[in-house]
Amino acid sequence: MRDNDRVTSATRQPEPPAAPPLATSPEQGGAPIVRPRLIATDLDGTLLRDDKSVSPRTVAALAAAEEAGIEVFFVTGRPARWMDVVSDHVHGHGLAICGNGAAVVDLHGGPGAHRFVKVRDLARENAVEAVGLLRDAAPGTVYAVEQTYGFYQEPAYPKLHMETPDTLAPAEELLAPDGVGSDQPILKILAYHPELDPDAFLTLGRLAVGERATITRSSPSALLEISGPGVSKASTLALCCAERGISHEEVVAFGDMPNDVEMLTWAGRSYAMGNAHPAVVAAASGRTVANNDDGVAVVIERLIGDRL
The missing domain is CATH 3.30.1240.10 (Hypothetical Protein, Haloacid Dehalogenase-like Hydrolase; Chain: A; domain 2)
Structure with a gap:
């Protein structure tokens, strides 16, 4: 049996959601929030609407985030070949974490031209x-x-x-x-x-x-x-952040299903979608509205506004 390289997620108790349910305040528990340097978002049930589209509002929010100097990582269970839905919306580095952390893929070049940057395989x-x-x-x-x-x-x-x-x-x-x-x-x-x-x-x-x-x-x-052992969205995201000198406190993450729990726990700030699984709600430090209501864009717009 062969183990993959392991990255242990930081553990913390999720803070109770603020009232109203959308928790996008620049402060939580009275402590100032570290300014984000990276946004990590799941796709299905999170960034994508139920019809698998990326709304114009979300496209604009992603572009505004990278224009403001915040990197955006798509972090998904999807394989690389299913990333065409967001390939047209990549900016900056254009990297995505696919297969629940099993691969980091460069989406530049469009469909059929995706390049594997990192692979963490299952022996x-x-x-x-x-x-x-x-x-x-x-x-x-x-x-x-x-x-x-x-x-x-x-x-x-x-x-x-x-x-x-x-x-x-x-x-x-x-x-x-x-x-x-x-x-x-x-x-x-x-x-x-x-x-x-x-x-x-x-x-x-x-x-x-x-x-x-x-x-x-x-x-x-x-x-x-x-x-593979130790392979998750969180552990691969941690590797990518370490390579960029980004701490977990500087990461804002979004998700809706159990495969997002470790990532949401690791990130300094995290948001469960309005349509999220109960385990995700328990793991995240905040909540936003559902994917069909552009919950990711709602938070990003607030984050960008707080930086101005």
Whole structure:
């Protein structure tokens, strides 16, 4: 079993949301807020509206943030090839953290020209162990394999994603040392169960797999996302910030689902969307309105106003 490099998230107790529910005050608990240098935002259910569009208001807010000297990172569970929805809206460095922290991708160049800057893969031996342990703990689980440039799945895996898989085969065959795509890093394994409650499946998966991998979820269905040990949105964001000399206190983060919890806990300021999962609300230090009401833009506009 091989561990990836680990970055431990800072821990803190989330502060209670201010009244009204939108917590964008320049002060929390009477202490002055550090001016932000980086905004880290999830995409689906957060920056994107439910129709997967980026609203004109949000586009303008992102541009204003970078014009004010605040870097913007898209931090998502999506693979790089699903980043076309925001490729036209990148500014400055144009980097995104994809696959729940498994890869950092340069979005410049547009669709089809994305370049992997950093990869934090899931070792094949860890992947095989995780698949076997989860099969034993939750019979009926089916799998898909996400790699840097390929997507493969088991025949019984449902059509949940945007594309047709490159290969259909049992996960153990896909993950074999000489299996299809063996020359590419594994970014994450997707595990789907047709009957279990999503949160119960997440708890079961984490107990079954232990430290062999990181398990989270971002879908409303019982779909788990399995990454390398210590790999998360938070740990990869921390690496990127350290490279830029940015502290966690200088980061403002946004999210809506359990795969955002570590990032929201790590960031100096964090906002749960109005449509967020209860675990996200508990982890964040503030709240904003729902994704369909441009909750990210609402906060960014206030942040920019506070800097003037």
